Amino acid sequence: MPTRLSNYFLRTLREDPSDAEVASHRLLVRAGYIRRQAPGVFAWLPLGLRVKAKIEKIVRDEMERAGAHEVHFPALLPREPYEVTGRWEEYGDALFRLQDRKGADYLLAPTHEEVFTLLVKDLYSSYKDLPLSIYQIQDKYRDEARPRAGLLRGREFTMKDAYSFDYTDAGLDASYRAQRDAYERIFTRLGLEYVIVKADAGAMGGSKSEEFLHPTPVGEDTFVRSAGGYAANVEAFTTIVPEAIPFDGLPEASVFDSPNTPTIATLVDLANANHPRPDREWTAADTLKNVVLALVHPDGRRELVIVGLPGDRDVDLKRVEVAVAPADVEAATEADFLAHPSLVKGYIGPWSPTGAVLGEESATGIRYLVDPRIVDGTEWITGANVDQKHVFGLVAGRDFTADGTIEAAEVRAGDPAPDGSGPVELARGMEIGHVFQLGRKYAEALGLKVLDENGKLVTVTMGSYGIGVTRILAIIAELGNDDKGLIWPASVAPFDVHVVATGRDAAVFEAAESIVATLESNGLEVLFDDRPKVSPGVKFGDAELIGVPKIVIAGRGVADGVVEVWDRATGERTPVAIDEVLSALR
Amino acid sequence: MPTRLSNYFLRTLREDPSDAEVASHRLLVRAGYIRRQAPGVFAWLPLGLRVKAKIEKIVRDEMERAGAHEVHFPALLPREPYEVTGRWEEYGDALFRLQDRKGADYLLAPTHEEVFTLLVKDLYSSYKDLPLSIYQIQDKYRDEARPRAGLLRGREFTMKDAYSFDYTDAGLDASYRAQRDAYERIFTRLGLEYVIVKADAGAMGGSKSEEFLHPTPVGEDTFVRSAGGYAANVEAFTTIVPEAIPFDGLPEASVFDSPNTPTIATLVDLANANHPRPDREWTAADTLKNVVLALVHPDGRRELVIVGLPGDRDVDLKRVEVAVAPADVEAATEADFLAHPSLVKGYIGPWSPTGAVLGEESATGIRYLVDPRIVDGTEWITGANVDQKHVFGLVAGRDFTADGTIEAAEVRAGDPAPDGSGPVELARGMEIGHVFQLGRKYAEALGLKVLDENGKLVTVTMGSYGIGVTRILAIIAELGNDDKGLIWPASVAPFDVHVVATGRDAAVFEAAESIVATLESNGLEVLFDDRPKVSPGVKFGDAELIGVPKIVIAGRGVADGVVEVWDRATGERTPVAIDEVLSALR
Structure with missing residues (x-):
């Protein structure tokens, strides 16, 4: 039976929803696919459910x-x-927590590693039971701080999450590869271009992780790639550590007055005008910028750290977040500075003539972490921890030592890829899938072990593999639309064909009915606009808004045995003999 | 591709789960269909998902x-x-409530009348848009006080809930009928015997409601039915109100001493031995028992009421609950009696020689509600509100007046059906579906109106129709099992056929493979027990536990071209030529 618009539960809207920031959100609401219930929480209307089911x-x-x-x-x-x-x-706050009537704590799961692990622990006990991969397609919850962009980042969303269980590392590699290959097939079938990038594992923990990104200038994720095949998201990018430089012959450091140097540029100018080594032109890259950050640990503890990095680079907070996870990171506040009077704003450095030195010997009790480029023997212009004074020629490893390194600096086009495959370029993308090698983290925490061939208990190694079904639906809508409405690819369109009967001539409606019957008996799913009193203009507008890829228009031409086949994507309309509609559509 | 037990995610268990009270719970866990996550909350394993999908x-x-x-x-x-x-x-406590990170209140929906109403209000505005019926199959939440019996009463459960929208009462009747007819078809296809009973609408409000009950002695609901076709659950049963009796000639009431009458029986004995009218034999049905109950209103207010009913009947708290909804009801406590010293325990009545009279003139400030049988002119033996004293011949309407009537008394076999179709019998059943005429309650509260033919705004009238998908699955499992395991009807079995290859003979496994291929190419869904090192006994035990209705056993007979077809329900095993397996199964 065809779906008839005369009694379908569908109302297209003329007005854009006021809270819609992106095209997919705007159009999916206007065309009657979804309807907002709360911020980031949507109901699915019949058209939307059809597309979701196809994905x-x-x-x-x-x-x-x-x-x-x-x-x-x-x-x-x-x-x-x-x-x-x-x-x-x-x-943290991203978890929806609740209690039952007895006061027991519950959550609405944002992901299911724990309970999959426990399920396998419950049922399996031997290496013979493995490998195992299990998955679900299920509604998840995440209390996003700023739910926005419709389905692109909702608070309730449908995920496919899969988990693999192996007892050897090679087994995990094979299970990981099988899921990764399946993802490539899925995105190919969905018609979604993708790049596989190295990713940070984030809150998942684990050792190896890759993201499937759909490259698009409007993507929310930045990634880097080299001509030689390297690809990673910026959070996972690692800096090549330069060789250490011998200290021999490096001149002593010297303190100089540096009032009125509010920026790195003013400091560099002053240094070039005024320093004791006029043979060399100093640049921002020779300055060592020290930034105070506050880490908020999961237990609520607040810890200040100072991050030192070359002055020509900004701190990338997303990279810092990954480096310090599970802690959150924020900028230090005025109160933080007041609590640490030894931090002289604008003049912070790792060494001081007054003895307030950062690093292992820190007098501040604050950890000092540096960019991997700050290797032994590098010389720096940096703050002297004294108001209006900087120090020149401070040598890492000789004059100061950090408590560790951190990937905190922004990545820039032209930076060398860590695998030696050449300079990287920056690009933007949207995450469409994520595969993780979790390793033994969850199995260890929850005690999932099996007996191996030798009767020895070994901890299982796991993978976790996610695709956001509703997010992908939104991304496909984001890619396929124009100012008239949605344009679905055939693989996920709610219907194969949208047949429109125009005018009031009974013969036209009869011809349309017969075309619909022919298409349906040949296995095509048809949306039939049989509304008797709606003008052709409104019907065409709705067809464009709804976005079924092929539209058949039955109008006056029916008298001559002809209808039009309208390609939604190209806008092209082709006259076709009624008998040939089926073959024209194939 | 057949599902092969050699690598299927399934482990049958030998032990019953310790918390399982009913067969369906015990067997669905043991046979690997579901797995408990928390009280009343289950994960679905592959076998369980298949059955659920079929329903x-x-x-x-x-x-x-x-x-x-x-x-x-x-x-x-x-x-x-x-x-x-x-x-x-x-x-109340049955609702899971939570807050998001901004402190906004949310709930996990136990049912969706409100948001369906709002959706239609959002999109529809004219009578021309109606009638409309929309439905979902979706996971719901209810924080049951005592989640038990596995899926029969879970805290997370899958429901099909449908809602109809009309602008006339006749339209609602037609929409209600369409759903009711669909329910009859659904239960017939599922092979579930059902009785349609009048039901109380409970928390749904509204005017008309029927339950589909599966009649079974182990059902948790009691219903009544008459030979003449009346059927209702006991909560919806209404008492036939007798004709009032003229007061003329009824003797005056008289107080008598009644120490040592702890029970109705002792009171009746005393009355018969001692009363002023020896011409008549008095029975428990002539006593007026007065029971103190506490109503807890939704706003938390606690109200005492006194319920008067014939002494031969007990109060049925479930019937009271319905009568006083949305208030909850509980027995009065010692504290309640202490707070009301005029209530003389064991001697409470509607009239008193001391003036502490219940009813409209109540000195206690407590409402007095009576069974509908307490009509004007009926004579009663009842308490005198004085310790160790009862009153004899107290006449309703002459000596006391109640504040109203209440259906609080238990229903008994032999009670007359309210429609005059004869005496009822009591039976037990399990609820498998529920259809409600909500009327205009929700539309009124939420402002859902449409323009009618005359351009006048009219409030929409609604219906609500529910089937518990996971509950029905459990009921089917509850009906179809024996001491060996589950026995599924073909309509919802996880597979059509379970093929077992026994022994270690390669020829047997090859024959089984070929049978499996034939069955599958003919559209049958096959579970193939191809486990190489598992004994026939274990395989047969698993087949019986899993409960696929038809089992094909390939064993030594394969050498002679013969296998066995085993009917799970009857236990009958029939030798069948390999070539004829397909037709034998059909």
Whole structure:
């Protein structure tokens, strides 16, 4: 039976929703696919459910092909397993927490590593049971600080999450590869261009992780790639550590007056005008900038750290967040400075004529972490921890020592890829999938072990693999639209064909009915605009808004045995004999 | 591709789960269909998901056939709409409530009347848009006080809930009928015997409501039915009100001493031995028992009421609950009696020689509600509100007046059906579906109106229709099992056929492979026990536990071209030529 617009539960809207920031959100609401219930929480209307089901079918097909078994966990889970792994705390405000009538703690799961691990622990005990990959397609929850962009970042969203279980590292590699391959097939079938980039594992922990990014200038993630094939998101990019330089012959450091140097540029000018080594032109890259940050640990503890990096680079807070996870990071406040009077704003450095030295010998009790480029023997212009004084020619390893290194500096086009494959360029993308080698973190925390061939208990090694189904739907809508409405690819369109009967001539409606019947009996899914009193203009407008890729228009031409086939993407309309509509559509 | 037990994610368990009270819970866990995550919260394993999907498919088919459109609402919903209808409070402890990071109130929806109403209000505005029926199959939440019996009463459960929208009462009747008919088709397809009983609308409000009950002695609901076709759950049963009796000639009431009458029986004995009218034999039905109950209103207010009913009947608290909804009801406590010294325990009555009279003139300030049988002119033996004294021949309407009537008394076999269709019998059943005519309650509260033919705004009238998908799965499992395991009906079995290859003979496994291939190419879903090192006994035990209705055993007979077809329900095993397996199964 065709779906008839005369009685379908659908109302297209003329007005954009006032809270819509992006095209997918705007158009999915206007075309009657979704409807907002609360910030980041949507109801699915019939058209939206159809597209979602098609994406899920493709994902399910490829999961089965990859040998994964489908299960389904509840969204409501008890606190205990997440307590054991520390994520009850680590998720912070992003976790929806609640209590039942007895006061027991529950959460709405943002991801399910813990309970999948416990399920396998419950049922499996031998290496013979492995490898195992299980997955679910399920609604997840995350209390985003700023739910926005419609389905692109919702607070309730549908995910496919898969988990693999192996007892050897080679087994994990193979399971990981099977999921990764399945992801490539899924995105190919969805018609979604993708780049696989090295990723930081973030709150997941674990050793190896890759993201599938759809490259697009409007993407929210920045990644880097080299001509030689390196690709990583900026959080995962690692700096090549230069060789250390011998100290021999490096001149002594010297303090100089530096009033009125509010910027790195003014400091560099002053240094070049005024320093004791006129043979060399000093640049911002020769200054050592020291930035005070505050880490907020999962237990609520607030810790100041100072990050030293070359003055020509800014701190990239997203990179710092990854480096210090599970702590959160924020800029130091006025109160922080007041609490640490030895921090002289604008003149902070790792060494001081007054003895307030950062680093291992720190007088401030604050950890000092430096960019990996600050290797032994490098010379720096930096603050002297005294108001209006800087120091020149301060040598790392000789004059100061840091407490450690940190990847805190921004990545720039032209930076060398860590694998030696040449300079990187920066690009933007949207995350469409993520594969992790979790390793033994969860299995260890929750005690998942099996007996190996020798009867010895070994801890299982795991992978975790996620695709945001509703997010992908939004991304596809984001890619396929114009000022008239949505343009779906055939693989996920809510219908294969949208047949429009125009005018009031009964013969036209009869011809349209017969075309619809022919298409349906040949296995095509048809949306039939059979509304008797709606003008052709409104019908065409709705067809463009809804975005079914092929539209068949039955109008006056029916008298001559002709209809039009309208390609939604190109806008091209082609007259086709009624008998040939089916073949024209194929 | 067949599902092969050699690598299927399934482990059957030998031990019953310790918390399982009923067969369906015990067997669904042991056979690897579900796994407990928290009280009343379960994960679905591959076998369980398959059965659930089959039930959902049948429900979806019949919803589509009834003209209902599928949508999908979130489980996480904002408080506001439920506040407007009063259900945020009324649901009491059964509602899972939570707050987001900004402190806004949310709930996990136990049912969706409010948001469906708002959705239609958002999109529709004219009578021409109606009738409309929309439904979803979705996971719901209810914080049951005693989650038990596995899926029969979970805290997370999958429901099909449908809602109809009309602008005339006749329209609602037609929409209600369409859903009711669909329910009959669904239960018939599921092979579930059902009785349609009049039901109380409970917290749903509204005017008309029927329950689909599966009659079974182990059901948790009691219902009544008459040979003449009346059927109702006991909460909805109404008592036939007798004719009033003229007061003329009824003797005066008289007080008598009644120490040592702890029970109705002792009181009746005393009255018969001692009363002023020896012509008549008095029975428990002539005594007026007065029971003190406490109502807890949604706003937390506690109100005492006294319920008067014939002494041969007990109070049925479930019937009282319905009568006083949305208040909760509980027995009065010692503290309640202490707070009301005029209530003389064991001697409470509606009239007193001391003037402490219940009813309109109540000296206690407590409402006095009576059974509908207490009509004007009926004579009663009842308490005198004085210690160790009762009163004899107290006449309703002459000597006392109640504040109202209440259906509080238990229903008994032999009671006359309210429609005059004869005496009722009592039976037990399990609720498998519920259809409600909500009327205009929700539309009124939330302002859902449309323009009618005359351009006048009219309030929409609604229906609400629910089937518990996971509950039905459990009921089917509850009906179909024996001491060996589950026995599924073909309509919802996880597979059509379970093929078992026994022994270690390669020829047997090859024959089994070829049978599996034949069955699958003919559209049958096959579970293939191809485990190489598992004994026939274990394989047969697993097959019985899992409960696929038809089992094909390939063993030594393969050498002679013969296998066995085993009917799980009857236990019958029939030798069948390999070539004829397909036709034998059909």
